Amino acid sequence: MLSFNALITICLGYVAFLFAVAFWADKRAEAGRVRWVRSPLVYTLSLSIYCTAWTFYGAVGYAARSGLEFVTIYLGPTLVMLAWWGLLRRLVRIGKTERITSIADLISSRFGKSNLLGVLVTILAVVGTTPYIALQLQSVTLSFEVFAGQRPETAVATNTALLVAVGLAVFTIIFGTRNLDANERHHGVVMAIAVEAMVKLVALLAVGVFVVFSVGGGIGETMARIEQSPIAAWDLRPDRWATLVFLSAAALLCLPRMFQVMVVENSDERHLATASWAFPSYLFLMSMFVIPIAVVGLSVLPPGSNPDLFVLTLPLAFDQSSLATLAFLGGFSSATSMVIVAAIALSTMVSNHIVMPIWLNARKGGATMTGDVRQVVLLSRRLSIAGVLVLGYLYFRFSGGGAALAAIGLVAFVGMSQVLPALLGGLFWRGASRWGAAAGVVVGFAVWLWTSFLPSFGEGAILSASVFAEGPFGIGLLRPQALFGVEGMDPLVHSVFWSILLNTCAFMLVSLLSFPTPLERLQGATFVNIMRYSEGARGWTSGFAEAEDLLMMSQRIMGPTEAQALFVAEASAQGKEGFLPDVTPDFLERLERELAGSVGAATAHAMIAQLTGGVSISVEDLMRVADEAQQILEYSNQLEAKSAELGRTARQLREANEKLMALSVQKDAFLSQISHELRTPMTSIRSFSEILMAGEAMSAEDRRRYSQIIHDESIRLTRLLDDLLDLSVLENGQVVLNERDDTLERILDRAVSATEQQTEGRRLRIERSRPDEQVPLHTDSDRLSQVFINLIANAQKYCDAEEPVLRIAVRDIGGRQVVDFIDNGAGIPREAQQLIFEKFARGTDHRAAGGAGLGLAISREVMNRLGGAIAYLPGQGGAAFRVTLPRVRAAAA
Amino acid sequence: MARPPEPVFLERQSYRRRRVGDAARFLPLIGLVLFLLPVLWADDATTAGGIVFLFTVWGALIVVVAVLSRLLAGAEPVPGDADGGSDREP
Numbered sequence A: 001m002l003s004f005n006a007l008i009t010i011c012l013g014y015v016a017f018l019f020a021v022a023f024w025a026d027k028r029a030e031a032g033r034v035r036w037v038r039s040p041l042v043y044t045l046s047l048s049i050y051c052t053a054w055t056f057y058g059a060v061g062y063a064a065r066s067g068l069e070f071v072t073i074y075l076g077p078t079l080v081m082l083a084w085w086g087l088l089r090r091l092v093r094i095g096k097t098e099r100i101t102s103i104a105d106l107i108s109s110r111f112g113k114s115n116l117l118g119v120l121v122t123i124l125a126v127v128g129t130t131p132y133i134a135l136q137l138q139s140v141t142l143s144f145e146v147f148a149g150q151r152p153e154t155a156v157a158t159n160t161a162l163l164v165a166v167g168l169a170v171f172t173i174i175f176g177t178r179n180l181d182a183n184e185r186h187h188g189v190v191m192a193i194a195v196e197a198m199v200k201l202v203a204l205l206a207v208g209v210f211v212v213f214s215v216g217g218g219i220g221e222t223m224a225r226i227e228q229s230p231i232a233a234w235d236l237r238p239d240r241w242a243t244l245v246f247l248s249a250a251a252l253l254c255l256p257r258m259f260q261v262m263v264v265e266n267s268d269e270r271h272l273a274t275a276s277w278a279f280p281s282y283l284f285l286m287s288m289f290v291i292p293i294a295v296v297g298l299s300v301l302p303p304g305s306n307p308d309l310f311v312l313t314l315p316l317a318f319d320q321s322s323l324a325t326l327a328f329l330g331g332f333s334s335a336t337s338m339v340i341v342a343a344i345a346l347s348t349m350v351s352n353h354i355v356m357p358i359w360l361n362a363r364k365g366g367a368t369m370t371g372d373v374r375q376v377v378l379l380s381r382r383l384s385i386a387g388v389l390v391l392g393y394l395y396f397r398f399s400g401g402g403a404a405l406a407a408i409g410l411v412a413f414v415g416m417s418q419v420l421p422a423l424l425g426g427l428f429w430r431g432a433s434r435w436g437a438a439a440g441v442v443v444g445f446a447v448w449l450w451t452s453f454l455p456s457f458g459e460g461a462i463l464s465a466s467v468f469a470e471g472p473f474g475i476g477l478l479r480p481q482a483l484f485g486v487e488g489m490d491p492l493v494h495s496v497f498w499s500i501l502l503n504t505c506a507f508m509l510v511s512l513l514s515f516p517t518p519l520e521r522l523q524g525a526t527f528v529n530i531m532r533y534s535e536g537a538r539g540w541t542s543g544f545a546e547a548e549d550l551l552m553m554s555q556r557i558m559g560p561t562e563a564q565a566l567f568v569a570e571a572s573a574q575g576k577e578g579f580l581p582d583v584t585p586d587f588l589e590r591l592e593r594e595l596a597g598s599v600g601a602a603t604a605h606a607m608i609a610q611l612t613g614g615v616s617i618s619v620e621d622l623m624r625v626a627d628e629a630q631q632i633l634e635y636s637n638q639l640e641a642k643s644a645e646l647g648r649t650a651r652q653l654r655e656a657n658e659k660l661m662a663l664s665v666q667k668d669a670f671l672s673q674i675s676h677e678l679r680t681p682m683t684s685i686r687s688f689s690e691i692l693m694a695g696e697a698m699s700a701e702d703r704r705r706y707s708q709i710i711h712d713e714s715i716r717l718t719r720l721l722d723d724l725l726d727l728s729v730l731e732n733g734q735v736v737l738n739e740r741d742d743t744l745e746r747i748l749d750r751a752v753s754a755t756e757q758q759t760e761g762r763r764l765r766i767e768r769s770r771p772d773e774q775v776p777l778h779t780d781s782d783r784l785s786q787v788f789i790n791l792i793a794n795a796q797k798y799c800d801a802e803e804p805v806l807r808i809a810v811r812d813i814g815g816r817q818v819v820d821f822i823d824n825g826a827g828i829p830r831e832a833q834q835l836i837f838e839k840f841a842r843g844t845d846h847r848a849a850g851g852a853g854l855g856l857a858i859s860r861e862v863m864n865r866l867g868g869a870i871a872y873l874p875g876q877g878g879a880a881f882r883v884t885l886p887r888v889r890a891a892a893a
Numbered sequence B: 001m002a003r004p005p006e007p008v009f010l011e012r013q014s015y016r017r018r019r020v021g022d023a024a025r026f027l028p029l030i031g032l033v034l035f036l037l038p039v040l041w042a043d044d045a046t047t048a049g050g051i052v053f054l055f056t057v058w059g060a061l062i063v064v065v066a067v068l069s070r071l072l073a074g075a076e077p078v079p080g081d082a083d084g085g086s087d088r089e090p
Helices: A004-030 A040-050 A058-082 A084-097 A103-110 A115-148 A154-158 A160-176 A187-215 A219-228 A238-254 A256-264 A271-288 A290-300 A307-317 A321-362 A373-399 A408-428 A434-453 A465-470 A491-513 A518-528 A547-558 A560-573 A585-599 A601-611 A619-626 A628-694 A700-731 A744-758 A781-798 A855-866 B012-036 B038-044 B047-075
Strands: A740-743 A765-768 A776-779 A805-813 A816-823 A869-872 A880-884
Touching: A004 A115, A004 A160, A004 A187, A004 A321, A040 A187, A040 A256, A040 A271, A040 A321, A058 A084, A058 A238, A058 A271, A058 A290, A058 A307, A058 B012, A058 B047, A084 A256, A084 A271, A084 A408, A084 B012, A084 B047, A103 A115, A103 A256, A103 A321, A103 A408, A103 A434, A103 A518, A103 A601, A115 A160, A115 A256, A115 A307, A115 A321, A115 A373, A115 A408, A115 A434, A115 A601, A160 A187, A160 A321, A160 A373, A187 A219, A187 A271, A187 A290, A187 A307, A187 A321, A219 A290, A219 B047, A238 A256, A238 A408, A238 A491, A238 B012, A238 B038, A256 A321, A271 A290, A271 B047, A290 A307, A307 A321, A321 A373, A321 A585, A321 A601, A373 A547, A408 A434, A408 A491, A408 A518, A434 A491, A547 A560, A547 A585, A547 A601, A560 A585, A585 A601, A628 A700, A700 A855, A740 A744, A744 A765, A744 A781, A744 A816, A776 A781, A781 A816, A781 A855, A781 A880, A855 A869, B012 B038, B012 B047, B038 B047
Parallel strands: A765 A805
Antiparallel strands: A740 A776, A805 A816, A816 A880, A869 A880
């Protein structure tokens, strides 16, 4: 049989081992070798602080009393771990991007960095966790008593709780507040609790295997024993079953210690993927042997044995002292790891949300004042840890231990689960507001106190029996276990139902009715959209703070080395030398997050606000930064519109330029043409006049001939000048039309007879259809006949057929009279058809030097003036022009 | 908050990955239903039968979530990357 002293020795050795492990892990982490310390396995094992001494010992007792119901405590967390992809990943990412230090910090940060909420959640956590710590102290004390009970040294055991509490405080202070880690990670502590997790799993499995295979006689026989045991029938109570699954699921999310290991201590989001199956497996293994141990204990051990201690007393009953020692260490591990992490989590909350704000307020001078803030924070944390453990110990001493304490586990769960509505609402509902969260937490807290916490001390302890029976001041509707007159509910179900229901209602209703501050809305958007935009939106608009002040403050919180490194890095990122970067909103945001990792979001925000004069964001800024994607989209739309406009302008400019170039070319061509056309007759006139001047011996015949040539050339020159003048007048619109009534036939007659006079030699046969020509016209008939003459003359000049024939056809097309002039020549080549109406344009044939190439240009201008048109008509077997006559005015018809 | 336009159709690989993510989101609901199922018939059941049912369901859920995590963890971009938040939320 193991002596009590030997047990103490083993226990102290185990504690020394844990110290060594924690020390080793911290050293490794300092050296930067965190790969092993920060593995998914260690992360998963650290989650196992969910299994406290209450579950290690108590689960068997629970099973011995209520059968399978104990397993609900593990089913809830399993469900939460199954939801890792949709829920936990989001939680962990928020924790990392926002540098969340605790669940109170998360709630406070989400709802506009409100310290009021931080304080509320902290109080809730302290009230809910203290009894739980007392419970751990009790379980360690009880387990010591099991061993001491067989020895005379009983007196030692009574002080066990105190010794354990002191030892835990020392360990937690040493490894939990070694430094103000920027990310609140405690490598040593996490490593130590991972080792403890292994110990408790191995211990419980060892006891289970021993019970099933050594005492129970194998799986089959153990199952048979279960069938014959007092808990053979599955006495499932649906309301309790569902409530307990919900409650334990909520606990995994809301318990401060679970939040600490799951979110704050998480170093890599991907560890969740492993934990999602590994942690349920751990729970599976932890609960596998609970019923067998309970059943075998009930049948083997003498009646009246405490079923809560079967895990210890069963091996002892079969004289397996080493197995009993292992089980003891398992229970000890469960208790200590829970207390350590809970104390760290609570001290962080208390220090960040209660001590620091008070300290900052007390020093109105501002955050830059002298005094090392780091020491203050660390001191406040250490005192908080000690305070939490003292509270737990006092609770243990004055509640007197025993059954009342055993029931407190679930009561504490209900208390912390009051954070759940605000937590989930904050993660998924942007409309959740600060006042809504505060209302929900306060209402839930109050209902929990009234229906669960105070009654848990038993009738007559705090609430008198009459309050239970008739309600406070005789108000029956407020009876603690029959709220609003609903009787007959299980007290636990009753409390969970009313507290969560009223909590959620208050939360939603007040959220719907209140209006959040800009910072709240910004944080809400950041939290809810965390999977979409991992970079948070900016919370600061302008830097009124001096970089030097900020550096002074940061040094006091983060330590000189870290703060200077941060400032130098920021300065060099801005392209500056030295320690002082420009105080940009981005920098303020980053700095605030770094500080938040040490002192919590609310305090960090308050400290920076002190330096910047409290200028945080305004609604306008919020709207401006609210959706950068939208902004970028708008901006790019604007750019696109501008670029399209620029493109249009450029095209217009290009077109205008091309027109100008063409005009310039046209002008040059016109000038060169006109000089050429003027020069030819001028040259002949000059040379012949010179001959006349110099030639005395000249026959009269020659003189007459030369004079004739000079005369002809002058006429040609005059005609050219007339034409030019005519064209210029027409083009400028200065022409005066001499309109009168006439018929097409008469105009054509005049044109044909005019051309016949000019004809020398070549005969052009003209085919006309006089009946068609009876078209009355009201127009300038001289001008019109000028056009006709020009067309007929052209045919005379250019038609290259053996027997030139010009057909003049009049027809009605679409209500307009048109006159076609079609000859039987070669026609005009396609490429020239566009040019013939231009000035000085002539067909390739220059036989007829008499024209200057202005005829068709003039004709076109004339027709435009008259309100008609002239165009080349291709595909008629020769050159063909179509003259569209002016509209006949009704009155003139 | 207006969101930047997202592509309506995805290539097969991304589509599969998102559906695996959907499956991972459904899983806790399926687990909840299975764990609450005994409420319907536990009156006639024994503790031994309850153990067999609960632990079978429990083990199966663990296997399924392990497979899904493996698929999701393999496909997931490294946290902290610029596109780490590219996942679509329902």
